[in-house]
Amino acid sequence: MNDLILNVVARNLIPFIIVYGAYVTTNGHLSPGGGFAGGTIIAAALILAVLTWGLENTGLCDREEMLCGAEAASLLGYAGVGAVALFVGRPYLSNLSAGVPGGTPGALLSAGLIWVLGGIIGIKVAATLTGVYNRLSEAEDESPDPHAQGHGGGRNHGDGHGDSLDG
């Protein structure tokens, strides 16, 4: 879009929103927040970018596979972090009891692995919500086709990898 106010405001606000989202994500074990809330804020920043400049100009449209890969990789990372405790002999997803340094309560690098997991979840949630928004907004450009039949009618450029993987 060519709206001046929207361009200027979005261009200046989006970095701050992303930084704020990162702050909320990393402070999950100290104050309300954590991966889910922080990831949603980062996704809001990315969606604001898509809303302001359109999907083609943001550089996210050719990155659908990247978003999908980010989701899958973060979940693998979560499973892997949980498996770290297995090597020490403690149950899966153990934290302080597996010998992870606890630190002083109230400091940023404390409570063992919780901030790592929170960061992973933040990336995952941001990727998921942005991906879902992209799929839903692509669909607006297609006109409804009440007489579509068979496999040909439902396919469009975004359908290349089927339904979006979320949840």
Next chain:
Amino acid sequence: MMAHLPILPVVWPLAAAFFLALLAAHNVGGLRRMAAGCAAVQLLLCTALFRVVGEQGPQTYHAGGWSPPFGIAVRADLLSTVMLMLVAGISLAVMVYAADPGDHDLSPSAQRWFVVLALILLGSMSGMVLSRDLFNLIVMIEITSIAAYGIVSIRDHPAALEASLKYLMLGAMGSGALLMATALVYATTGYLDMSLAGQQMITAAARYPQATMAALAMFLVGFGLKAGLMPFHSWLPDAHGSAATTSSALLSGLVVKVNAIGFLKVAYSVWGAALLARTPLPQVLMVFAILSMLVGGALAWGQTDLKRLLAYSTVGHMGYVFLGAALGSTNAFAGSLLHIVNHAVLKACLFLAAGLLTAKAGTRDIAKLSGIGRAMPWTAAAFGVAALGMVGVPGTNGFVSKWYIALGALDLGRAVPALAVLVSSLLNGVFYLPIVINAFLRPGPYERTPGGEAGLAALLPVVILAGVVVLMGLWPGLTLRYLLDAARTLLPAL
């Protein structure tokens, strides 16, 4: 590693699913084969867990090192491990079938997502069976449900899309009811762990009778909706009938079953048999179960679409499972647990065989399947054996589980349930046997050609499942021994 075995059946499939999601999309055939390999590893893990539990007794695993009530417990006992092996075995059969390079009713891009969703389903169903914490059970049920809605909708057909949405709406109502029921149990007993809540439930039920009764009712509605019990079954014929073959086999064979297992676990661990006998639950459940058996069978009678017929038959057979649980005697309960295992094997075999038959015939219309036994003798024979198992002919596993349910009914002196079992078996015969007879004995347009059968990867699971049907029919003690033990632990008073 052996000490961590209880959590591996949940972690391995989920990790494998997301690893496969990362791989490139071009080589879908390789992806399918890798997925079948992952399912095979899962079966090995579950067998190892079964051995460990057999030697050392029930294993409790505290995730994160925190024990209840602060942490989540995962418990592998006899019932859990038998059901785990069932889930892993049927999933392996379906994944091997899906790895066949022949014709599928899913496009290649949809097959990639099917493989990922099926592995997620495998992990979350294993988690449902193993979980000992109510909220963990709810989360696993949600993962299972969303993956299940997914595998219905990847087939890009309007009927499948509508069926997936209907399944989603009704399933989400069930999930909301389950969440509210868990919240009520937490509010009245103060615990989310099933064992601890069970210890508190007697005092809680005395102090908050309406709230605990509401929780029990909401559990029944929620699990009943997801298990396809009448009157909550309306999504099932559409969803299982219009999905792709492998999706329907997974859905009808496993997803509805683990939801029934979930209901039995919650009802008998949190409330306990003694408390349940004082509520109206047994009578209500019996009415629903008999209704499912009879009406499900009757509705299947008039169907012309083969897969819809199989879906209605699933509704009927879930009635058997809940009937055995409602009766409450050891024989009946063991019969219903055995029927969970048997029906999973039977229905998976039926759906996979039906997939091969309809792919050959090019249509799902039953009337057009006359004479197909000449072109695909092995497939049609496997379908016939599984159909006999559904009817409950002696020599098949269906006979053993129905026998035990009827025996359990007669143990309590109640003739109506036993009569319902008999009538429902006759109904099953009325709509299954004509298909088999048509396939072999009627003339039809199919020739006996040397390459007429499907490929080995697709045929082998079907034939092996049919072989398991006969094996479990002739040597029922293989599984029945463990399920009788499990029934005796869950129903101590009887």
Next chain:
Amino acid sequence: MAERLIPNLNYLMAMVLFGVGLYIMLARSNLIKKVIGLNIMETAVFLFIIAVGYVHDGQPPINPQHGEAIPGVGQVAYTHPLPSALVLTGIVIAVSTSAYALSLITRIHRRLGTIDANELARRSRST
């Protein structure tokens, strides 16, 4: 009757909202309204769970700033932190379900041109 109603008002409202959400899901034929009803129903459950964990005059269960001593359990009343964790998980599940439902509805609208449930049943049968 009023003295039993006032302390339990949160629970009562949660149940009323649950009923409202369920009614919307069943009675309205517009698919988007059904998704809204689903969200109202799940929000009602979250309200119930949070209300269970509330301690009268309790502080949020967050540690104070760095350097201060953490008050002992008997000196300050904290609300129960477990329901917050349950609700957070529940919210994520509700968001995922709604996202999936909405993308499915979008796909249906693209293929069949309707978002009315009865019309959808008619068109998916005839195609």
